[in-house]
Structures are given as structure tokens and as C-alpha cells.
Amino acid sequence: MTAEAPDAARRAVAAFVETFGAAPRYLVRSPGRVNLIGEHTDYNDGLCLPLAVGLELCLAFSPAEEAGALIEVFSEDREAPARVHLPPPALSASGPPGRAARAQAGWAGYVEGVVAAMGAAAGAGASRGWYGSLASDLPAGAGLSSSAALELAVARACAVTWRRDWDPVAAARLAHRAENHWVGAATGLLDQLACAASTAGHALRIDFRDLTMLPVAVPDSVVVAIVDTGTRRELVTSAYGQRRAECVRAAAGLGVASLRDLGDHLPADAADRLDPVELRRARHLVTENTRVRDVVAALARSDLARAGAVLLDGHRSLRDDFEVCGPELDAAVAACRTAPGCHGARMTGGGFAGCVLALVDAQSADAFAGAVLGDYRAATGRDGVVHLCRPVGGTSLIPVQEHLPRTTNDSM
Numbered sequence: 493m494t495a496e497a498p499d500a501a502r503r504a505v506a507a508f509v510e511t512f513g514a515a516p517r518y519l520v521r522s523p524g525r526v527n528l529i530g531e532h533t534d535y536n537d538g539l540c541l542p543l544a545v546g547l548e549l550c551l552a553f554s555p556a557e558e559a560g561a562l563i564e565v566f567s568e569d570r571e572a573p574a575r576v577h578l579p580p581p582a583l584s585a586s587g588p589p590g591r592a593a594r595a596q597a598g599w600a601g602y603v604e605g606v607v608a609a610m611g612a613a614a615g616a617g618a619s620r621g622w623y624g625s626l627a628s629d630l631p632a633g634a635g636l637s638s639s640a641a642l643e644l645a646v647a648r649a650c651a652v653t654w655r656r657d658w659d660p661v662a663a664a665r666l667a668h669r670a671e672n673h674w675v676g677a678a679t680g681l682l683d684q685l686a687c688a689a690s691t692a693g694h695a696l697r698i699d700f701r702d703l704t705m706l707p708v709a710v711p712d713s714v715v716v717a718i719v720d721t722g723t724r725r726e727l728v729t730s731a732y733g734q735r736r737a738e739c740v741r742a743a744a745g746l747g748v749a750s751l752r753d754l755g756d757h758l759p760a761d762a763a764d765r766l767d768p769v770e771l772r773r774a775r776h777l778v779t780e781n782t783r784v785r786d787v788v789a790a791l792a793r794s795d796l797a798r799a800g801a802v803l804l805d806g807h808r809s810l811r812d813d814f815e816v817c818g819p820e821l822d823a824a825v826a827a828c829r830t831a832p833g834c835h836g837a838r839m840t841g842g843g844f845a846g847c848v849l850a851l852v853d854a855q856s857a858d859a860f861a862g863a864v865l866g867d868y869r870a871a872t873g874r875d876g877v878v879h880l881c882r883p884v885g886g887t888s889l890i891p892v893q894e895h896l897p898r899t900t901n902d903s904m
């Protein structure tokens with residue numbers, strides 16, 4: 493089925509009112525992301541082109557009246573809130589409370605880690621607590637960056653409460669530190685930057701060599717369709733770390749500090765210097781950076797046929813060279829290719845499970861969704877979900893008032 497319009501903002505505010513008995517002072521919306529092209533390039537100093545999507549996580553919160561005490565965050569099930577006592581815990585590479593305990597902590601571990609990272613940056617300013625309620629339309633483990641959305645929402649609440657200026661790039665870096673050093677997921681910076689720094693109507697070309705960013709307009713005539721295959725993976729435990737290690741080995745074998753240093757071509761003797769697995773990984777990285785440039789150029793001239801063809805090449809590269817695809821992702825891309833209005837499709841995110849994206853003519857979007865879901869079901873026996881999205885802006889504060897439950901609104 494096609495997903496309903498998300499309403500996480502209203503649900504977060506309603507949960508806050510019910511839990512704390514008053515309206516929240518602030519409301520943050522923090523989007524998920526898809527990556528149009530440029531996969532597994534972030535930790536190889538490469539290029540990528542993500543965009544933030546209207547599927548989002550919202551956090552309604554109020555600063556505590558007095559300094560000291562506690563940060564307390566409830567999720568939608570209202571059980572077992574995340575609690576972090578101030579002053580914030582210290583963040584170190586091996587940071588407490590140990591990897592096993594952190595893995596068990598689930599979403600609360602992300603809250604703790606971000607409070608620790610933001611606290612380290614704020615120093616003595618990190619003295620006031622806050623309390624809040626979360627609601628999310630982002631499925632966890634689907635490759636849409638539900639973790640980064642949570643991290644940036646918590647970062648924003650800390651910044652507001654501790655009166656820190658909001659710098660999206662600095663916040664993304666702190667959130668990334670939390671994910672690497674507290675949660676223990678050795679991811680790159682793509683997700684946090686996309687969630688924090690995207691602008692509406694645009695994808696964001698990021699060069700991870702120097703973190704230069706360039707908004708790239710996505711033509712109004714298309715939507716980005718996200719096809720959720722219903723399969724899920726855990727980044728911490730998946731083969732993600734193995735792929736990172738293979739890229740490091742491939743770079744070392746070719747005598748470069750990073751695979752980005754190879755430019756647009758593998759050296760002629762690459763096959764002699766690498767084992768077959770390393771060769772395939774290196775080939776994905778070299779060709780993927782070129783594909784990012786190609787899609788940016790194609791979007792600039794509204795050449796959607798070309799952009800779509802490059803997305804399909806990118807999918808093949810992730811499947812055959814980087815080997816992070818899976819049967820459901822492949823079946824969903826095959827279903828997209830023959831659906832009405834589709835210019836091209838590929839798996840998106842870290843891989844193994846989750847979602848594919850497609851560039852689809854806006855006027856054919858409903859027909860596209862119906863056809864894809866039918867074909868995907870016929871191929872896999874699974875029910876997928878299609879979300880039709882346009883690019884939105886990064887993590888931001890939005891007005892509380894218009895999201896209040898009607899009764900609370902009336903009584904104010």
C-alpha cells in the first residue's frame with residue numbers, strides 16, 4: 493500500500509501533553525534521508541548526493557525550570573524513557589557503558605551519546621535539563637536514517653536548552669561522534685549531514701574530502717519514490733564494517749591513502765595488486781564517484797532519462813561489485829524499472845535490506861506505486877510500502893501551536 497501522509501509532529505505534541513500535562517515549549521522535526529547516488533563513498537573521501545525526505549521524527553520538548561537534574565525523553569510506547577543525568581557523561585572512544593550494554597540500550601543509547609557529545613562541546617553551559625516526547629514515521633533499520641534523525645533532534649533540543657547557536661554541520665559532526673564512539677556503529681558522516689543540512693527542493697552534493705556542499709535542484713516534475721521492501725538490517729552487526737575494512741585494504745594495495753585518490757579510473761595493473769574482492773570494491777568506489785558527477789550534471793539540465801540510467805548503473809555496481817544488495821532489494825528495483833513513469837531506480841543506504849528509491853514522473857506516481865507493489869508481491873510474496881516524497885529541509889524547529897491537540901488548543 494502507499495503510506496498515508498505522516499503526522500509525527502501532531503503525535504509528538506499529543507504524547508507530550510498526555511505525559512507531562514502541559515503543552516511543550518518547542519517542537520523539532522528531523523527528517524530521514526535517501527541517497528540519490530554515491531553509496532559507501534562517505535568513508536572513502538568520496539562524493540554523494542542525498543536528500544532529506546518528508547518522513548520524519550518529531551521531538552516535542554520543554555527546558556526544565558531549574559538548572560541541574562535530568563534529560564528525559566519518552567518514545568511513542570511511553571515505556572522506559574531515556575534518562576541522562578547532568579552534567580553529561582564523558583564521551584571517549586571506548587565510552588561507557590560498554591558495547592554490549594549500549595547495544596541493549598537501543599534508541600536510548602543514541603540519546604545518551606548525543607547528550608554526551610553536545611555536552612562536551614557546550615562545557616559548563618550544559619547545565620539545564622529538558623524533557624520531551626518523540627514520535628516517528630521513520631521505520632528503524634530500513635536505510636532511511638532513523639538514527640540520524642533522532643540524533644539531530646536530540647542535538648537541537650540540547651542546543652536550544654543550552655542556548656547554543658545551531659550550526660547544522662557542527663551538529664552533524666557531533667551526532668556522528670556519538671554514533672561512532674557511544675553507540676559503536678562505525679558509520680560515515682553521510683546520514684547526519686543529509687538530515688541536518690539539506691534544503692527543500694534540493695539534493696545535497698557532498699564532497700567528503702573537504703565537506704564542501706552544493707544544493708542541486710530536483711526538477712518539480714518528479715517525485716522520489718521510496719519503496720520499502722519490508723526487510724530490515726542492523727548496521728552495527730551487518731557486513732558494513734567488513735566493507736570498510738575491504739576498502740582500506742584495497743587503498744593500501746594500490747598505494748593510496750584513500751580510494752578517492754584514484755580519480756576516475758583504476759590503475760591498469762589493479763588486478764595484479766588486489767585480490768578479486770578488493771578489486772571489485774575499488775571499482776565500485778571509482779565508478780560511483782563518477783556517477784555522482786553524472787547525476788548532478790543530468791539534474792542540472794533536467795535530463796531525467798540520463799539520471800535514471802545512472803541510478804540503474806549504481807544499483808548494478810552495489811549488487812555486483814560492492815555486494816551489499818539482497819534478493820528483495822533487487823526484486824524491488826526490477827519492479828520499479830517496468831512501472832509507469834519510472835526514470836530509474838536503485839537500492840539506497842548501507843544495503844542488505846531496507847528500501848529502494850526511484851525517480852518517477854509526478855503525474856504517474858500513483859500508477860507507479862500500484863504497479864510496483866503488485867510486481868514486488870508477485871516476485872517475493874511480500875507486501876511493500878511506497879512513500880512518494882519531495883526533498884525537504886534539514887532538522888528545524890517548527891511552531892508548536894498548530895500541532896496542539898484541538899482540546900488543548902481551545903483551552904489556551
Ligand code: GAF
Nearest residue numbers: 531532679680681682841842
Ligand atoms: C549507512 C551509513 F550510515 C552511511 O555513513 C553510509 O556509509 C551509507 O550507509 C552508505 O552509503 O547509511
